[in-house]
Amino acid sequence: MTLADHAFPAWAATPVATRAAALDRLADLIERDRETLMAICVQEARKTIPDALAEVREAVDFCRYYAAEARAKLVTTALPGPTGERNELSLHGRGVFACIAPWNFPLAIFLGQVSAALVAGNCVIAKPAPQTPRIAAAAVALAHEAGIPADVLHLVTGGGEVGDALVRDPRIAGVAFTGSTATARRIARALLDDESRPLVPLIAETGGINAMIVDSTALTEQVVQDVVTSAFRSAGQRCSALRLLLVQEDVAERTIAMLQGAMDTLVVGDPADPATDVGPVIDRAAFDRLESYAQGQKSRWLHRIKAPATGDFVAPTIIRLHSIAALDQEWFGPLLHVVTWPAGTLPEVIGAVNALGYGLTMGLHSRIAAVAQAVAAAAHVGNLYINRSMIGAVVGSQPFGGEGRSGTGFKAGGPHYLLRFVHERVVSTDTTSAGGNASLLSIEDVAGL
Structure with a gap:
């Protein structure tokens, strides 16, 4: 120092x-x-x-x-x-x-x-x-x-x-x-x-409890690809990672079924293997915390894929919740929570996410421009990603950072x-003190200052 x-x-x-x-x-x-x-x-x-x-x-x-x-x-x-x-x-x-x-x-x-x-x-x-x-x-x-x-x-x-x-x-x-x-x-x-x-x-x-909102106009294949990338890449250990998937009831069954299939293709294993999609979490303490929580939510699992039995591998998991407010803290790993919402309640959905107090990232999948405008106006987040994944902010193009608790x-x-x-x-200099000639101010005085 x-x-x-x-x-x-x-x-x-x-x-x-x-x-x-x-x-x-x-x-x-x-x-x-x-x-x-x-x-x-x-x-x-x-x-x-x-x-x-x-x-x-x-x-x-x-x-x-x-x-x-x-x-x-x-x-x-x-x-x-x-x-x-x-x-x-x-x-x-x-x-x-x-x-x-x-x-x-x-x-x-x-x-x-x-x-x-x-x-x-x-x-x-x-x-x-x-x-x-x-x-x-x-x-x-x-x-x-x-x-x-x-x-x-x-x-x-x-x-x-x-x-x-x-x-x-x-x-x-x-x-x-x-x-x-x-x-x-x-x-x-x-x-x-x-x-x-x-x-x-x-x-x-x-950190943040980062949500992605999916309405009934979204392209399911694109949604699933972006959810897998946002929730499970880097074993979910990104500040921007997706924690809470909010799917309109009308398309929830189809979206979740396709998501389950996409998860089944993920390779969980040695990060040094080029074939690996999801590596281990950072250390044993992180593994213990995440795995303890996941096992406590076992009755709510919608899907969980296999992971190596040895090592600090947390298996990518989907957990169903009954409300947005039920997720009251960030779980920094490959654990994705899902809540469905009825048509016509988008303002309430955004309000509930805002009420969590975090404001880092949010995703939206919708093909309606007015919906995108409404979410952008109402969401209290630093980075809103529309019809794309929620991770990988590019320096100079997508400045990164949140508000509130984030x-x-x-x-x-x-x-x-x-x-x-x-x-x-x-x-601030009064140039008239030198007779209006500002150049005189640059002359060193006899004291050598």
């Missing part, structure tokens, strides 16, 4: 172009080491090969996108004012940022947070999840190779006690966090406990994200 704090003034004074160039070099190095990084993701984070490849590509996208955004946005802006006055707005790094990343995207989200903070002129202490330290260490080593000074970017590893000590340090000028809503609340309280420390930003992206904003991978990492400062 002391090293980062001391390194901040020099790094903040480093030109934006220099900081952005380092991110571009980092992106090149990630591409150079793509296969090595993919292998670590498969071995350590238990990702399938397609997911590992997508992870590396997203990390590259974050680096290049934030580099381009910094060049365009982190510039001094002249503001309007009366004749004889000059007003300029400039953006400056805040200090030392704590970046606390999750295990489900241990390279992409990790580097997304870190690269944004760095290019904005901050030093960074980066803490990966305790399940995935190796991929974080590899990423930090590449960042140093790309030209980020070692004192500017530090890696710390450990569990919750390390993260707690980090965010409570009064020298921390901001926190970027991705994880559970409960942990985000603890961080927010910790940042306010010390009355003597400055007020600092918490940039939090948390996050604080601004959206990662979007045009406003970097602004959360900077101070805004305005300088």
Whole structure:
């Protein structure tokens, strides 16, 4: 912490172009080491090969996108004012940022947070999840190779006690966090406990009870494909993953029957096997929690496929619920809940989803444009996906982040994200004090100032 704090003034004074160039070099190095990084993701984070490849590509996208955004946005802006006055707005790094990343995207989200903070002129202490330290260490080593000074970017590893000590340090000028809503609340309280420390930003992206609404006009084949992708890819371990399928009663039987058949084609197994569709969950603790819940819901199962008997494999499962409100927490795995709704009650359905208090992602399948417009207007979610899957947000095209219990904003991978990492400062100058000749203000005085 002391090293980062001391390194901040020099790094903040480093030109934006220099900081952005380092991110571009980092992106090149990630591409150079793509296969090595993919292998670590498969071995350590238990990702399938397609997911590992997508992870590396997203990390590259974050680096290049934030580099381009910094060049365009982190510039001094002249503001309007009366004749004889000059007003300029400039953006400056805040200090030392704590970046606390999750295990489900241990390279992409990790580097997304870190690269944004760095290019904005901050030093960074980066803490990966305790399940995935190796991929974080590899990423930090590449960042140093790309030209980020070692004192500017530090890696710390450990569990919750390390993260707690980090965010409570009064020298921390901001926190970027991705994880559970409960942990985000603890961080927010910790940042306010010390009355003597400055007020600092918490940039939090948390979970969600993500729903997909399907009406009677939807194309069943497309619905099923998108449900399988959204609910079961990555073993359901995505913040954006589908948790609650809401199907209009008129098409529920047909949709569920086709979904059951599609699930039966999924291969659950070793993530290093190219044939695998669904790998294990992250660790034994996650397996125990998910499996205990699933077994407790056994009387409500509509379908469950086979999974290997050994290892932390949670079998993809459909669970019927009697109401939307019955799902009162996020289950971070391949468990899909289904509720049906009668025609004519779409506003009530949207209201019930909003009432859950989360607002990360939502899906809609309908061929009626007015329905899409109504859902877009009424749904309190950060990302609404219409007639497509609900996962795989693209950096720069689909900025990602929620509202309510699902996050604080601004959206990662979007045009406003970097602004959360900077101070805004305005300088207003009366140019008439130099006889109306503003150029005189640039002359150094005899004191050598």
